[in-house]
Amino acid sequence: MSRxxxxxxxEGRHRYLIRVxxxxxxxxxxxxxxxYLRFAERARTEALRDxxxxxxxxxEQHGLIFVxxxxxxxxxxxxxxxDALVVVTQPTTLGAASLGLRQVFQRPHxxxxxxxxQGVAQDxxxxxxxxxxxxxxxxxxxxxxxxxxxxxxxxxxxxAEGTTRSKE
Amino acid sequence: MSRxxxxxxxEGRHRYLIRVxxxxxxxxxxxxxxxYLRFAERARTEALRDxxxxxxxxxEQHGLIFVxxxxxxxxxxxxxxxDALVVVTQPTTLGAASLGLRQVFQRPHxxxxxxxxQGVAQDxxxxxxxxxxxxxxxxxxxxxxxxxxxxxxxxxxxxAEGTTRSKE
Amino acid sequence: MSRxxxxxxxEGRHRYLIRVxxxxxxxxxxxxxxxYLRFAERARTEALRDxxxxxxxxxEQHGLIFVxxxxxxxxxxxxxxxDALVVVTQPTTLGAASLGLRQVFQRPHxxxxxxxxQGVAQDxxxxxxxxxxxxxxxxxxxxxxxxxxxxxxxxxxxxAEGTTRSKE
Amino acid sequence: MSRxxxxxxxEGRHRYLIRVxxxxxxxxxxxxxxxYLRFAERARTEALRDxxxxxxxxxEQHGLIFVxxxxxxxxxxxxxxxDALVVVTQPTTLGAASLGLRQVFQRPHxxxxxxxxQGVAQDxxxxxxxxxxxxxxxxxxxxxxxxxxxxxxxxxxxxAEGTTRSKE
Numbered sequence: 001m002s003r004x005x006x007x008x009x010x011e012g013r014h015r016y017l018i019r020v021x022x023x024x025x026x027x028x029x030x031x032x033x034x035x036y037l038r039f040a041e042r043a044r045t046e047a048l049r050d051x052x053x054x055x056x057x058x059x060e061q062h063g064l065i066f067v068x069x070x071x072x073x074x075x076x077x078x079x080x081x082x083d084a085l086v087v088v089t090q091p092t093t094l095g096a097a098s099l100g101l102r103q104v105f106q107r108p109h110x111x112x113x114x115x116x117x118q119g120v121a122q123d124x125x126x127x128x129x130x131x132x133x134x135x136x137x138x139x140x141x142x143x144x145x146x147x148x149x150x151x152x153x154x155x156x157x158x159x160a161e162g163t164t165r166s167k168e
Numbered sequence: 169m170s171r172x173x174x175x176x177x178x179e180g181r182h183r184y185l186i187r188v189x190x191x192x193x194x195x196x197x198x199x200x201x202x203x204y205l206r207f208a209e210r211a212r213t214e215a216l217r218d219x220x221x222x223x224x225x226x227x228e229q230h231g232l233i234f235v236x237x238x239x240x241x242x243x244x245x246x247x248x249x250x251d252a253l254v255v256v257t258q259p260t261t262l263g264a265a266s267l268g269l270r271q272v273f274q275r276p277h278x279x280x281x282x283x284x285x286q287g288v289a290q291d292x293x294x295x296x297x298x299x300x301x302x303x304x305x306x307x308x309x310x311x312x313x314x315x316x317x318x319x320x321x322x323x324x325x326x327x328a329e330g331t332t333r334s335k336e
Numbered sequence: 337m338s339r340x341x342x343x344x345x346x347e348g349r350h351r352y353l354i355r356v357x358x359x360x361x362x363x364x365x366x367x368x369x370x371x372y373l374r375f376a377e378r379a380r381t382e383a384l385r386d387x388x389x390x391x392x393x394x395x396e397q398h399g400l401i402f403v404x405x406x407x408x409x410x411x412x413x414x415x416x417x418x419d420a421l422v423v424v425t426q427p428t429t430l431g432a433a434s435l436g437l438r439q440v441f442q443r444p445h446x447x448x449x450x451x452x453x454q455g456v457a458q459d460x461x462x463x464x465x466x467x468x469x470x471x472x473x474x475x476x477x478x479x480x481x482x483x484x485x486x487x488x489x490x491x492x493x494x495x496a497e498g499t500t501r502s503k504e
Numbered sequence: 505m506s507r508x509x510x511x512x513x514x515e516g517r518h519r520y521l522i523r524v525x526x527x528x529x530x531x532x533x534x535x536x537x538x539x540y541l542r543f544a545e546r547a548r549t550e551a552l553r554d555x556x557x558x559x560x561x562x563x564e565q566h567g568l569i570f571v572x573x574x575x576x577x578x579x580x581x582x583x584x585x586x587d588a589l590v591v592v593t594q595p596t597t598l599g600a601a602s603l604g605l606r607q608v609f610q611r612p613h614x615x616x617x618x619x620x621x622q623g624v625a626q627d628x629x630x631x632x633x634x635x636x637x638x639x640x641x642x643x644x645x646x647x648x649x650x651x652x653x654x655x656x657x658x659x660x661x662x663x664a665e666g667t668t669r670s671k672e
Contacts, residue, residue, distance in 0.1 A: 006342060021381055023374040023538065025531035027585045028306075032526060033236040034209075037202035038359040045357055056418040068201040072240040081531045082392040138196075174510060189549055191370065191542040193363035195417045200359060206527040213525055224586040249363045250560040364642075369572040370541035377538075404537040408576040474532075 007046040012160030014047035014089040020081055030078035037071065040103045040129050043087035051153045062147050063138045066099065070132040077126045083107055085126065091158040092130070097143045099154060103129040175214040180328030182215035182257040188249055198246035205239065208271045208297050211255035219321045230315050231306045234267065238300040245294045251275055253294065259326040260298070265311045267322060271297040343382040348496030350383035350425040356417055366414035373407065376439045376465050379423035387489045398483050399474045402435065406468040413462050419443055421462065427494040428466070433479045435490060439465040511550040516664030518551035518593040524585055534582035541575065544607045544633050547591035555657045566651050567642045570603065574636040581630045587611055589630065595662040596634070601647045603658060607633040 006017040018039045026032040048055055058064050079085055086106045093100035105127040135146040145151075174185040186207045194200040216223055226232050247253055254274045261268035273295040303314040314322075342353040354375045362368040384391055394400050415421055422442045429436035441463040471482040481487075510521040522543050530536040552559055562568050583589055590610045597604035609631040639650040650658075 021378050022530040023377060023536060026526040027529035027533050028233060029531050034202045034205035037205065041359060042357050065196060068243055070242050074238050075236055189546050190362040190368060191545060194358040195361035195365050197363050209527060210525050364569060370538045373538035373541065401532060404579055406578050410574050411572055
């Protein structure tokens with residue numbers, strides 16, 4: 001098997017499986033609200049890797065990095081210790097130096113073994129995030145156009161979903 | 169001295185000093201974006217304590233807890249290791265079972281010793297957060313009116329700032 | 337496939353694959369030292385799940401929980417962003433209410449796709465941890481004998497490795 | 505007031521006050537075991553700052569950094585949400601390029617307001633840590649003698665406590 005089933009790209013959406021451990025929870029007995037931002041970043045990183053544009057390449061070959069400019073999270077239902085969550089990531093906007101993503105956290109109705117099961121109608125939505133990323137230079141933090149290969153890979157993914165392309 | 173100067177309530181605003189440690193940063197050399205949610209929660213907790221309504225009392229005496237329903241963060245400038253940040257917290261909306269807060273992260277222009285200096289015009293804004301909290305029952309997670317003493321304390325703070333009160 | 341290849345139990349050792357994300361690193365450009373404790377806990381949790389004794393069962397059916405009594409970590413070489421680490425977990429001591437584990441963090445020489453590759457001679461050791469766990473009651477925190485099925489599962493694993501059994 | 509009372513150096517020991525927030529706890533209702541490493545690092549950082557040798561200076565002026573080589577923690581009693589902990593930090597060994605510290609986590613018997621109270625006999629010990637630090641070059645990670653001013657400051661502190669000096 002060439003890839004972990006914990007990460008899967010299909011139909012313009014990336015699915016990534018997260019398991020909740022004690023580190024992710026708080027004394028309220030639920031997943032700590034900031035943990036969702038960590039989960040979302042893991043999912044974004046694997047989505048880029050699955051697209052063939054790993055961010056390590058962006059840093060090392062181009063001196064560029066994606067930084068978070070804005071994040072919004074709606075918390076719908078609590079997640080708990082040992083839950084398996086699927087993070088579904090889709091592009092929503094794509095600019096020359098910017099990328100918008102929608103990231104939805106779901107608890108799958110059925111989870112067989114530890115691999116990602118296709119979302120079905122009964123999946124429970126636990127949280128929804130909107131994330132705005134900017135491509136900036138590692139040295140000076142100024143915005144920079146992302147490499148053509150990156151833009152193409154993201155545009156192809158976006159096309160599969162009817163993403164809005166912005167001119168930036 | 170009865171209180172640490174790291175936390176201060178005045179004119180409808182609460183100021184709380186945060187020092188950035190390695191735990192808060194990432195390999196990009198800046199404060200990790202999810203760390204701001206942790207900082208914001210520390211500041212909220214101390215704001216309630218300074219108002220005389222510590223959340224431990226809410227849990228133990230009333231079986232209630234504030235949970236985060238929605239959070240939005242705009243990242244303006246990066247913070248770095250050893251920076252001293254001031255989190256300025258103000259109520260924006262107050263309902264029977266809900267509380268909205270604006271939390272602004274600033275790097276003070278002048279910081280003398282380790283205590284909170286009044287924000288002046290030159291303070292740099294690093295990030296701005298809007299946080300919506302709901303008061304829920306610890307047992308079942310359903311919404312619940314906050315205790316009268318809590319509502320009054322928050323209303324008094326809100327009055328000092330012209331907060332919108334919603335009927336919820 | 338019934339299980340993710342990210343977790344594998346064989347020959348008295350459990351192997352678990354970790355990917356390093358920004359959340360795990362610090363401004364020194366390397367994995368933050370406390371992150372290894374989080375990685376170790378993930379690996380232990382999956383080791384128990386793979387043994388057929390998930391800790392959720394321990395809590396829910398028996399009112400018991402494993403807590404960390406002592407931990408020692410030697411940091412040998414730094415890990416960095418995007419590194420794939422394998423955590424190799426082996427029991428070292430087994431008592432009626434206690435469990436000792438050795439957990440070694442390695443950077444595999446060859447990593448094909450995202451699945452766990454058998455450790456070979458060239459694997460780099462990044463860190464070594466020794467962890468002492470106690471089985472305690474969830475309510476009162478006092479020590480408690482672990483359930484027979486748990487002890488047997490751990491004893492079988494230990495037998496494969498020549499673990500010392502202590503009488504506690 | 506020139507300094508926060510949350511940090512205090514006296515008689516060869518540094519005391520640093522930590523407040524426990526939700527971010528530090530887990531679903532077991534107690535402080536997550538890895539959080540103690542974060543607390544210990546905050547306390548070390550403030551101890552150096554109070555000694556007049558802030559680590560930012562070490563990095564920026566000398567291109568050096570302290571890294572953790574070994575850590576050992578004994579967990580004695582659990583800490584909980586809203587607890588105020590005092591971290592007592594003392595040097596135990598001092599070499600040309602190394603520093604050993606003992607860091608004890610206590611729950612003060614009496615805590616007035618939010619400032620650090622002198623430890624008294626009734627203080628509860630919650631955890632004890634032994635930390636070995638190495639001074640290394642930021643660029644290449646090799647060991648390096650710490651600057652004379654640093655060594656002197658640490659030696660003076662160590663002398664107040666009968667620390668063992670090693671020749672390294």
